[in-house]
Amino acid sequence: MKTPLECFECGHLVTPTIEERIEVLPVRGEDVEVCARVGVCPHCGVDMSVTELDEATLITAFNTYRQRHGLLAPEEMVRLRERYGLGQRAFSLLLGWGEITLHRYESGSLQDAAHNAQLRMAADPANVRILLEANGHRLTVRQRAKLEVALGALEAGGTASDACSCEDRFVVREEQDAYGGWRKLEVSKLREMMIFFARLPEMFPTKLNKLLFYADFLHFKRHGVSISGSPYLAFPYGPVPDHYGTIRADLCESGALATREVYGPDWGGEILTAERAVDKDLFTAEELETLQEVATGLAGLTASRIAELSHKEAAWSNTPHRDMISYEWAKELKAIGADDDQADVSTLDVTREAPPNPAAR
């Protein structure tokens, strides 16, 4: 726990003391007892809400509940899906579910019993063969082909990994939809965007996440497509790019990004620094212009100020916790690009079929 937080009781900016205690949490109307780590203000002794700790407690409570009711753990769902060589969305559609249902479950949301029973049945390739016949039309030609190969290998008694082309660790989205800003995810661009912002001073990780969000969403608002194609998830601190942790770890490992501890009078934190130049060739002139505008307009703000701004965005406040944020909310951006000519915005939908209405989710 390094980031200082404001105590709402006494108003001090403090690093909370962590206490362990038994707490009882209601999960689906059932009391679940967990050993929780709780933040306490060292100044006034009042409990403080610390997002990471509260989330960890919730995850522990969900896991206890899962064990009690024989529900699959998120990692088990990932392994099951990977046996069939499909991404989250494709496997979710194959099961007859909504496109982001499985994504939510694999990210830690608690699955309902009926969905859990379906997942258990999907452990048998014969049942997946039936699902393919029933729901195969919901998949792309390429996804169906991948599934056929995986099923063939499983039915022949081969190991699943023979069939699964796990060429990389990303579930690369093949879809172009409102969750990726109508562009396929380009990991290389998201990587360079991180380098771009990490070259600026005082780049706290929470701030970097928000700048990435504003750059992609502002570009979508202006040009009808995002820059990176990355989906953003509505995390408690604000929007975070999907795969952020993996990409950041890769960049640190390759030496392109470094982390540095910084200390204030009664707090400590971590900032990111870029150790190489940005590969600007990956971007169009318009994309570089958007990145520069976000850097100029927002990068000078403190991490907590920019998190506060992101919480006022309709994109974040209208999206359920941990869900993907639809780029359609970009029209309502407040912190940057708010005074764009509305006529530019209204022309965006003309060139493609109507995207799903984010408000209906």
Ligand SMILES: [Zn+2]
């Ligand atoms: Zn206090």
